[in-house]
Amino acid sequence: MAENQVLEESGTFRPAVIEDIQTKAASGLYRIRGWGTLRERRWATFDDLTFLPCSLTRIPLEGYREKCSTKTVLGTRFAAKPIELDVPVMITGMSWGALSYNAKVALARGARTAGSSNTTGDGGMLMAERENSRTLIYEVLPSRYGINIHHMRMADAIELTIGQGAKPGTGGLLLDLPVGVDQRSPARHPDFLGPDDMIIKVEELREATDGQVPIFIKMGASRVFDDVKLAAKAGADVIVVDGMEGGTGASPAILQEHTGNPTLAAVCEARAALEDIGLYGEVQLIIAGGIRDGVDAAKAIALGADAVYIGTAALIGLNCNRPLYVEDYRKLGAEPHRCHHCHTGRCPVGITTQDPELMKRLDIDEGAERVTNLLRAMTLEIQMLARACGKSDIHHLEPEDMAALSMEASLICGIPLAGVRKAHGR
Numbered sequence: 001m002a003e004n005q006v007l008e009e010s011g012t013f014r015p016a017v018i019e020d021i022q023t024k025a026a027s028g029l030y031r032i033r034g035w036g037t038l039r040e041r042r043w044a045t046f047d048d049l050t051f052l053p054c055s056l057t058r059i060p061l062e063g064y065r066e067k068c069s070t071k072t073v074l075g076t077r078f079a080a081k082p083i084e085l086d087v088p089v090m091i092t093g094m095s096w097g098a099l100s101y102n103a104k105v106a107l108a109r110g111a112r113t114a115g116s117s118n119t120t121g122d123g124g125m126l127m128a129e130r131e132n133s134r135t136l137i138y139e140v141l142p143s144r145y146g147i148n149i150h151h152m153r154m155a156d157a158i159e160l161t162i163g164q165g166a167k168p169g170t171g172g173l174l175l176d177l178p179v180g181v182d183q184r185s186p187a188r189h190p191d192f193l194g195p196d197d198m199i200i201k202v203e204e205l206r207e208a209t210d211g212q213v214p215i216f217i218k219m220g221a222s223r224v225f226d227d228v229k230l231a232a233k234a235g236a237d238v239i240v241v242d243g244m245e246g247g248t249g250a251s252p253a254i255l256q257e258h259t260g261n262p263t264l265a266a267v268c269e270a271r272a273a274l275e276d277i278g279l280y281g282e283v284q285l286i287i288a289g290g291i292r293d294g295v296d297a298a299k300a301i302a303l304g305a306d307a308v309y310i311g312t313a314a315l316i317g318l319n320c321n322r323p324l325y326v327e328d329y330r331k332l333g334a335e336p337h338r339c340h341h342c343h344t345g346r347c348p349v350g351i352t353t354q355d356p357e358l359m360k361r362l363d364i365d366e367g368a369e370r371v372t373n374l375l376r377a378m379t380l381e382i383q384m385l386a387r388a389c390g391k392s393d394i395h396h397l398e399p400e401d402m403a404a405l406s407m408e409a410s411l412i413c414g415i416p417l418a419g420v421r422k423a424h425g426r
Contacts, residue, residue: 225270
């Protein structure tokens, strides 16, 4: 090497990019993995907003003496029996198959104890999931795996899924079933093509459940403003919008990194769409996609969500990526805190696996307790912020309670930049 020569790394062809190209050149296949987007978050996120607690212009609530309600009601538009939850943080749909039996039951039991709900996911309903749930949402996906009308009628809500944030416009993926054969679920439902046909599907689901339970429509965050309007027109009681930060058990990596809209933008567009057609407040809104804590949840609620879903955060609560069984992480080519190998079925902590020996590592009772603790801690964080803003109900949080810390967040949310009285561009 020449003296004083500087070794420089390409800003375009970084080592990870070189490795990706060479792997595809060797295999002739695109990369598949789990988890969700791994890119550095350079777009506007909830971190670009800050709350403005009370001082002289507002009166805060005393944390130990004055109540702050967290009751959350979903499905009031048409359902005879809307869902009533004690907390606004819900467990999103994750399939049995992608998750182990132990993980599914622990999530159900933990949500029940916290007064929340959980969702079946692709693959149908485990009877143990129903038995351990207080509120169970039954997911109907394009694959129709495990769909059972009798199970559907046992649910407290039906969720018609059009897509998810980590991979909008595509179906699910299960690898090596049997070994060497991949199972890909359809990208769209077999019995309707567009929003007009979907009206019939929604009515079919409502008839199948005697009009008793709410019908959710879930979509990945793409053309959110128009899609939300169409879902509302189709008769949805509740609309779920899943941002691009959402997780998945297995998907082509490029879809996780280069498709969809960020969750912050999604909640703002969804609220604007419902306001535009006069249904904001009548149709409830659930936001999902990378929700990490009560701060993210509180900001989503202030921007217009009635509740939030968590998926990846719930699995982390079950010990996903915890530094246990480190040698098994390394066998996957991973390390604790840097593992996104859900698609291998070799989860070291027993969450995303069907291996009986690995599943034993996830104790159902201990896992359920951790899920309960996480949901309660997140709810306490939401309450803390709401009280500081003078709210006796977390659902009274509003955009006026926040300021933007970046120009992008100000533009997206219509919230004034900190130190400025007018929202940028408004």
